[in-house]
Amino acid sequence: MVEIEPLPRAVIQAFSSQFEKSQSRAADIPEADLSGVDPALTRCLMPFQRDGVNFAVCREGRLLLADDMGLGKTIQAICIAAFYRKEWPLLVVTPSSVRFTWAEAFQRWLPSLRPDSINVVVKGKDNLRSGQVNIISYDLLSKMDKQQPTHPFNVIIMDESHFLKNMKTARCKAALPMLKAAKRVILLSGTPAMSRPSELYTQILAVRPAFFPRFHEFGARYCDAKQLHWGWDYSGSSNLAELKLVLEESLMLRRLKAEVLSQLPAKQRKVVTVTTDGITARTKAALNAAAKDLAQGHRNKMQEKEALLVFFNHTAEAKLRPINEYILDLMECGREKFLVFAHHKLVLDNVTKELGEKGISYIRIDGTTPSAERQLLCNKFQFSEKSCVAVLSITAANMGLTLHSANLVVFAELFWNPGVLIQAEDRVHRIGQTSNVDIHYLVAKGTADDYLWPMIQEKMNVLGQAGLSESNLSENAECASFYCRDPKQKTITEMFQRSFTEEDEAMLLQAADTWDDSETGITSTCQGNVTESPSKKTIFDYFGNNSAKRKAL
Ligand SMILES: Nc1ncnc2c1ncn2[C@@H]1O[C@H](COP(=O)(O)OP(=O)(O)OP(=O)(O)O)[C@@H](O)[C@H]1O
Incomplete structure (x- = not known):
């Protein structure tokens, strides 16, 4: 006897448009009207980046942009967010090391945005909502529970969204309710899952909460869930071809460098x-x-x-x-x-x-x-x-x-x-x-x-x-x-x-190599082409000696 299970709701939803029409997916995506976005940005978009923005708008501002590293997810995300500018304030959650790079990118790509309307949150007691654009690190977000706003952010960018892969972490617990309440959710990651499909679950939940509201349903279908004596094991993988289709059809856009190489600088x-x-x-x-x-x-x-x-x-x-x-x-x-x-x-x-x-x-x-x-x-x-x-x-x-x-x-x-x-x-x-x-x-x-x-x-x-x-x-x-x-x-x-x-360079390197900061007590050494360090002396001594030598020449 053959037992036939119904397809999961997510699969049916993902393909419903395809059941109705027979055109190819690319042809279905209309050009978004970007006339409200700064021309400084729109005129720089590469063709594949423009396609990315069209995809996002067609998905009503909810997507996982999983382009390969270095393909310009930042400019695309800023453009998508700017398309929904009337719904701001915007929240951008990033790894701590790139918070200020994001602030610079907003200034560069959206010159219409006043620099003082960009708020980089650096301390737990800073206001999370004082700017039009608010940038915070994952770790700080999880420490700001008390500031959970009564009015949620309508538009959220989550940079390196695989930081959310583990549901049990404080970062994920802090971010998921905010993502659930937001109208537009722009997730960015060149590596949404690094080792197993279970890592994708929270990102899918953030973009399409209705697809798999419970993890077990997802785990049973795509993580080869097995019941062991201590509970369920979701570390495996199953039905990957179907998962790929569901992702690509309804929430994720991924281009590899090789596919767009001709549009990229070397x-x-x-x-x-x-x-x-x-x-x-x-x-x-x-x-x-x-x-x-x-x-x-x-x-x-x-x-x-x-x-x-x-x-x-x-x-x-x-x-x-x-x-x-x-x-x-x-x-x-x-x-x-x-x-x-x-x-x-x-x-x-x-x-x-x-x-x-x-x-x-x-x-x-x-x-x-x-x-x-x-x-x-x-x-x-x-x-x-x-x-x-x-x-x-x-x-x-x-x-x-x-x-x-x-x-x-x-x-x-x-x-x-x-x-x-x-x-x-x-x-x-x-x-x-x-x-x-x-x-x-x-x-x-x-x-x-x-x-x-x-x-x-x-x-x-x-x-x-x-x-x-x-x-x-x-x-x-x-x-x-x-x-x-x-x-x-x-x-x-x-x-x-x-x-x-x-002509000064070799001399400078050697000077720095032997520099001894007696005031701060720090000895700083450079790795130049010079391998032998003479006994310690101050830069002043060094330059003094050299200038004397040069004068003599
Ligand atoms: N259309 C563009 N015009 C000019 N510069 C661009 C454009 N797109 C991307 N860049 C530049 O390319 C570099 C890489 O872009 P970005 O950091 O957004 O890539 P990424 O996809 O986020 O990479 P990663 O995943 O490694 O963070 C940046 O310096 C960015 O300004």
Whole structure:
């Protein structure tokens, strides 16, 4: 006897439109009217991104946008949310390390939005609803129970929505009721499920609460549920082809890089704005003093250089925590192999310590790595099948290494010479690379990065105009608002450019290598091409000696 079970309601709902019509799905999706959205955004949408917005509007603003990493889920989400702007305030929930990157993206893509209407929630006692756009991290959201609004948010973006995969977590418990009450739910994730279908359940529930109101129904059909002596086991998978059809037909849009490669630039650069909140009072004071010292002007070239290096060194210290946080978030988002470039030994040490403590495999190449070992380390990275991070010195590992089994490069620190940055990027962007590559620059406000970043852009533009750089950073990167915000900045930028000329670079690296900050008691060491450190001396001594030598020449 054959027993025939009825199809689940979700399957019938998903295909009801198809039962009625016979056209293909793509042809069913009408063009959304985006005339109410800022042209600064709509005119930049790539064709597949425009299709994504059409899909979302056709699904009445409820979807899981599961495009591959780096395909521009942010611009699409902002456009979809802006289409429903009359229903704002908007809530954006993100991993903590990218809260400020989202704020920058709103400023960039929606210039009609006043900057003071963007509210980044940083403390539990901050108001969650004081802006038109309110941005909060998952973890903080779960601590804000008391502030659960009486008026729910109508429009919600959940970035990296696989953070909700476990129903039992505090983040999920805090988010689900809000999502249930919202009219528009825009979930973003390049990896909605990393290992099993059960991880998709909460995301489906958030977008289509009526599909599988109870987990068991979903688990029985798609998770190969088995009753064991201790209860049900939902860790398996079943009916996957049907699950794929249900997802694609009614709630999820996923495009892979390979499908849209022709529309993408070969290198997709992005600026990740990190925050140095939580640094010690001493580091903060040192940063402020360095910034002030740098801004005051009327100094000779030698003192300027000293001030710049001091600021750069304190910046490294201030960025330690956000760098580690960002790397761990990337791993949680399914990025398994990538390169992390940094300049200071302090940063390289901190990253490798954290990876070691978390049991994550890594290789490290810096100025002290013998040449014979470099190739072995590269091979280990290239052929490693599990996750592996290559932690590399910007100045000592930017040339001659092939690491193209990865397609993501993270610059934990900036460097004043864009030629060196491009060379470092090209460790993955080289013959043999089959994908486009993502480059993430971590930039911290209130640090030397505020000055280094525009300087890099400016130099890059000059190279571009001379046909020496394949792309223009300021066009591609999410950073326009960084440029020239501070009226003093231009002068300082110029000063950086004047100061860090090619001929000075080796000298500067060596100076930083031997820098000893006697005031703060911090010894900061750079990993340049210089492998031997002479005995400690101050930068001033160093420059003093060199300038004397140069004069003598
Ligand atoms: N249409 C566009 N015009 C200009 N820049 C774009 C466009 N689409 C995306 N970008 C840029 O590409 C970079 C990657 O975009 P984004 O961070 O949104 O990707 P993502 O899909 O969210 O990636 P991930 O899953 O890794 O977070 C960003 O710097 C973004 O500004």
